Amino acid sequence: MHRERVSDNVYWFQSEVYAQVTAGIVAGPQWAVAIDTLALPDETLSIREFIEHELNVPIRYVINTHYHADHSWGNCFFPGATVIAHTRCRELLEERGIPSLEQAKKQNPALKQVKIVLPHMTFADGELTLRVGKKNLILSTTPGHSDDGISVLVEEDRILFAGDAFMPLPYIVDGDLDDISASIKRIGRMGLENIVQGHGDVILRGEIDAAVRENLNYLAAIRKSVKSASKRKNAEELIEQITIEDSGKSRVLLGGLAEPLHRRNLQALLQQMN
Numbered sequence: 001m002h003r004e005r006v007s008d009n010v011y012w013f014q015s016e017v018y019a020q021v022t023a024g025i026v027a028g029p030q031w032a033v034a035i036d037t038l039a040l041p042d043e044t045l046s047i048r049e050f051i052e053h054e055l056n057v058p059i060r061y062v063i064n065t066h067y068h069a070d071h072s073w074g075n076c077f078f079p080g081a082t083v084i085a086h087t088r089c090r091e092l093l094e095e096r097g098i099p100s101l102e103q104a105k106k107q108n109p110a111l112k113q114v115k116i117v118l119p120h121m122t123f124a125d126g127e128l129t130l131r132v133g134k135k136n137l138i139l140s141t142t143p144g145h146s147d148d149g150i151s152v153l154v155e156e157d158r159i160l161f162a163g164d165a166f167m168p169l170p171y172i173v174d175g176d177l178d179d180i181s182a183s184i185k186r187i188g189r190m191g192l193e194n195i196v197q198g199h200g201d202v203i204l205r206g207e208i209d210a211a212v213r214e215n216l217n218y219l220a221a222i223r224k225s226v227k228s229a230s231k232r233k234n235a236e237e238l239i240e241q242i243t244i245e246d247s248g249k250s251r252v253l254l255g256g257l258a259e260p261l262h263r264r265n266l267q268a269l270l271q272q273m274n
Helices: 041-054 069-077 087-107 177-188 205-230 235-240 258-273
Strands: 002-007 010-014 022-027 032-035 059-063 082-086 121-123 127-132 135-141 150-154 159-163 194-197
Touching (some): 010 041, 022 041, 032 041, 032 127, 082 087, 205 235, 235 258
Parallel strands (some): 082 121
Antiparallel strands (some): 135 150
C-alpha cells in the first residue's frame, strides 16, 4: 500500500492490490477522520495501525464517499467510530451491500471477518461540516458515478477527496453521464490545490484543469459515439469498435483496468439509449 502526506495532518493511501483504490486520513490533536476504506481487510487494518500507532489518535469518524465495496466494506475495522455518508449510501449498503458481501465471502476467504456497518449519520442534500483540529471538512453531494456519491473538501488546504466522482477514467455503469459531468465541472470550479481521486494518483493544482477537460471530453466522446451506433441495427457490433484511444483516454490507466471499464461504459450507455 502506498502512503503519502498531502498536507499537514492529511494523508492519502492507495491500494497496491485492487484497482489503485484510495482512502484518506485527516488527523486532529485528539482524534482522526478516515475517508473511505480500502478493498481488503489487511490494507484497511494497516491504515488503522498507522493512525493509532504513528499518529497516536483514535478514529472517531469514518466517511464513506459511496456504497461500493472497495470504499465501505472496511467500516467494520473501525469499531466505535461514527460512519457518515449520503442517505442513499445507507439504503444501498443495506439493499445491495449485505447480499453482495455474502456472495463474495464464498469466493474470497480474506473477507471472512468483514461485516457491513451501515452509516450512523446521513444527509441527503446541502452540506455537512465536520471540524477536525484546525481544519473544516465540508461534505457535499457529487453524484454520477453512483446516486449516493459525496466528496470531502479540506477547506483550509483546498484538498478534495472526490471519491469516484473523479477517476482517471470516469465510470458511469452504476450512475449517470449527465450527473457525473455536472459533478466534474463543479469540481473544476472549486479552486483546488489537490484532487484525491477515488482511484489513481493525487492530481496536483497545475494538472487539475487538464484532468477536468480530459474527463469531460471522454464523456462527450462516448455519448456521441454510442448515440450514433444506437441508431443502427448492428449497434452492439459498432460499439465494439469504439476504442478507448478514440475516446481520448489510454488503456494503460488504472493498471490496465481502463479498457474493460470503458467497454462497460459503452454497454451501459447503449442500454440507456435503447
